[in-house]
Amino acid sequence: MTSYYSPSDRYGSDVLAASSPASHRRKPSEQVPATPGLVVEDPQTGWVGAVVRVEKMGGVHVVALEDRRGKLKSFELGPGFLIDGRPVVLVPAARGGRGTRNPGVSSVGASAAGTSPAGAKRTASGSIAVEGARARVARGSRLWVEGRHDAELIEKVWGDDLRIEGIVVEPLGGLDVLPEKLAEFKPTAGRKIGVLADHLIAGTKETRLVDGLADRHPGALLVLGHPYVDIWAAVKPAVVGIDAWPDVPKGEPWKEGTLARLGWPHRTPSDVRAGWQRILGCVKTYADVEATLSGRVEELIDFVTVD
Incomplete structure (x- = not known):
């Protein structure tokens, strides 16, 4: 049976939140799509890894993170993650377009095969290939x-x-x-x-x-x-x-x-x-x-x- 960590108690409760005069001004954490290759940290366990896949288990979305030694650990998708020390909420990646690599499937499996489960061709980076697209005129950046x-x-x-x-x-x-x-x-x-x-x-x-x-x-x-x-x-x-x-x-x-x-x-x-x-x-x-x-x-x- 695969286990995963829930984000509900990653930071614990803030006993001052209800009475703090600044609490109503607190900005919500940024929502970030869990795209393969994105490096995030779970501060409760100290686990740092790159997103490999997102899947549904027991009715919830779970993200698998691969550390630098190649080991995998799964966590419930949602709040409580850090990116470069910044609190974020991980959400499922939308399908299509740049930055939506292999949503919901193993990034390694999909890229190695060259197609997604739906049959769409993938580039070497895991992006959905745009058939017949011409190179864009170079940006200034x-x-x-x-x-x-x-x-x-x-x-x-x-x-x-x-x-x-x-x-x-x-x-x-x-x-x-x-x-x-x-x-x-x-x-x-x-x-x-x-x-x-x-x-x-x-x-x-x-x-x-x-x-x-x-x-x-x-x-x-x-x-x-x-x-x-x-x-x-x-x-x-x-x-x-x-x-x-x-x-x-x-x-x-x-x-x-x-x-x-x-x-x-x-x-x-x-x-x-x-x-x-x-x-x-x-x-x-x-x-x-x-x-x-x-x-x-x-x-x-x-x-x-x-x-």
Whole structure:
């Protein structure tokens, strides 16, 4: 029998709510569709994971969340979840359109098969494919990534979505040039910039580089990151046929060190390019990359496409 957590007691009751003079001004939590890849937290249990599927069990909607180790846990859909520390109410995703990937079914199963249960074709990102659609004229907004490999992975998985939305992905050549690029681009509410950064975790140089940038461009800049030292490691190890990505000592070039420990050619730039193409060739759908990455990419695409 499958068990799940109910949101009814996640925060407990607020004994001051009835008497607080400000209680009537409290804003309700935002309702967010539970789309596959969305990363959320259940604060009561501390479970953090990406939405894999939504299904009905015992007359209620239940969301399955996959953590970074690939383990699943189910929770009752509704209030009491957090996204980036912000309270939200998870609701079933509507069918059709961007941001409604595989509602009510396993994201892995549907994307791998290439169709939904109703027979609709799916893109590599899990979106419903729009037959015969032409690429949209490029928007003013942009999606910036650190390097060429990041751009190639995003193109392979989300390329169809990006062409439909008219979003261009541009490699920065390193996060250290971001302030200079922003000064040149001058983002506005109508010309947004979404940035995907590698290794964006507390205490790293990457975090220090982007700290405060969004405050200088309110509503026009969103910088999100994944925890991996390189985009290669955002590809699930099993997809490449390994148990885990090798540990490379600090100070040693990560790509070359990884290839060496895998027993692959690693001494020249051509070896590195060949190694990356071998890894990229193993990726077929968004189910082949870590949910931490797919959730961030989805959020950035939504940011630069929603006015």
